Amino acid sequence: MRILVPLVLALAAGAAAPALAQGYPTQPVTLVVPFAAGSGTDAVARTVAQKLSERLKQPVLVDNKPGASAQLGAQYVAKAKPDGYTLFMTTNTSHSANPSLFKDLRYDPIKDFTPIVRVGELPFALAVHPSVPARTMQELIAHARANPGKLSYATPNSTSLVAMESIKRIAGVDIQAVPYKSSPQAMTDLIAGTVQVYVTDFGSGMAMLRTDRIRTLGVTTAHESQMLPGVPPIGRTVKDFDLTSWNGILGPAGLPRPVVDRIHAEMQAVLADKEVQDKLAGIGFQVWPSRTPEEFTKYVADQLVHWTRLIQQAGIKPE
Incomplete structure (x- = not known):
């Protein structure tokens, strides 16, 4: 009789997953964003x-949990x-x-999550305070x-950090890093001249990138x-430089496949909506959905390898 118990439990668990998906969702869904309100990722999250x-016919609530370079949100x-x-x-x-930037990471980016759908890419641009006597990357x-x-340069996220450290290594320059908790605060301090250089995402920085309050020198x-017509790629000056930021939706490890498929399918429809595409294009975001959850799973694994190599090449030591 005891031999049958595991089998019964397994069959019950297998039946529970389709049942869960069939009625899913029956309550509000929380979409955690590991960055502050006003950041590029926050803008994308609120749009979708x-x-x-x-x-889904249920509220999808954006919950900002910024801090520790997205670690707090990831752990949650x-x-x-x-x-x-x-x-x-x-x-x-x-x-x-983060796996290459922090020694004591309290989550595993592969084992602790279920990739659902890639949403797209968000370009970045390098800008300086007008007090800096430079109008080009060469200058x-x-x-x-x-x-x-x-x-000094502001670094509220890994893309800003890796971009600037790569530029420093390739160009052979010494510019001091100043950590920030959020992109909006980093931009505020660039405008004030507290820091002189900042690689900002289009989502949170586009409004300022088009003004004369800062000077935009290149895109990543x-x-x-x-x-940003007329703004050249940084790679034209800094050889082999090419960097962008991906964006996607994941769940905790063990997310039932029927739920994964439902969210993936609905997000495909959301990202095909012209109104959504126009709003995202307005912040420079490029919609690029994965065709299947498996494709996104492979992409996440490949990007981990890619960024590990970038960080090692930039000479960045884990904290």
Whole structure:
């Protein structure tokens, strides 16, 4: 009789997953964002949450849990019940870069999560305070070489950090890093001149990138952006430089496959909506959904390898 118990339990668990998905969702869904309100990821999350809520016929609530370079939000989701009611909209910061940036990471980006859908990419741009006598990347590099250690840059996320440290290594310049908890605060201090250089995401920085309150010198992608015409890729000056930030939705490990498929399918419809695409394009976000959860799972694993190599090449030591 005891031999049958595990079999009965397994059959019960197997039957529970489809039953869960069939009625899912029956209550509000929380979409955790590991960055502050006003960040690029937050803007993307709020745009898709509105439409996803309409399709799921339940509220999709954005919950900002910033701090420790996305670690707080990641830890929260990793420990959440895998029932589809706690989801994670995150980026390469938590899942590609942090394993190489922190010695004591309290979550595993692969084992502790269920990848559901890639949403797209968010370009970044390098900007300086007007007090910096540079109007091109070449002039910035020349100025930094002539004034080693006198310039500082803001780093509220891994993309900003890895981008600047890569530029420093390739160009051979000394610019001091100043950690920030959020992108909006980093931009505020760039405008004030507290820091002189900042690699900002288009989502949180676009409004300022188009003004004369700061000076935009280059974009991190390999090609020019239609959002910032005339601003050249940094790679034209800094050889082999090409960096962007991915964005996607994951759940805790053990998320039932029927729930994964439901969310993935609804997000495909959300990202195909022209209104959503137009809103995201307005912040420079490029919609690029994964075709299947498996494709996104492989992408997350590949990006972990890619960013590990970038960070090692930049000479960044884990904290």
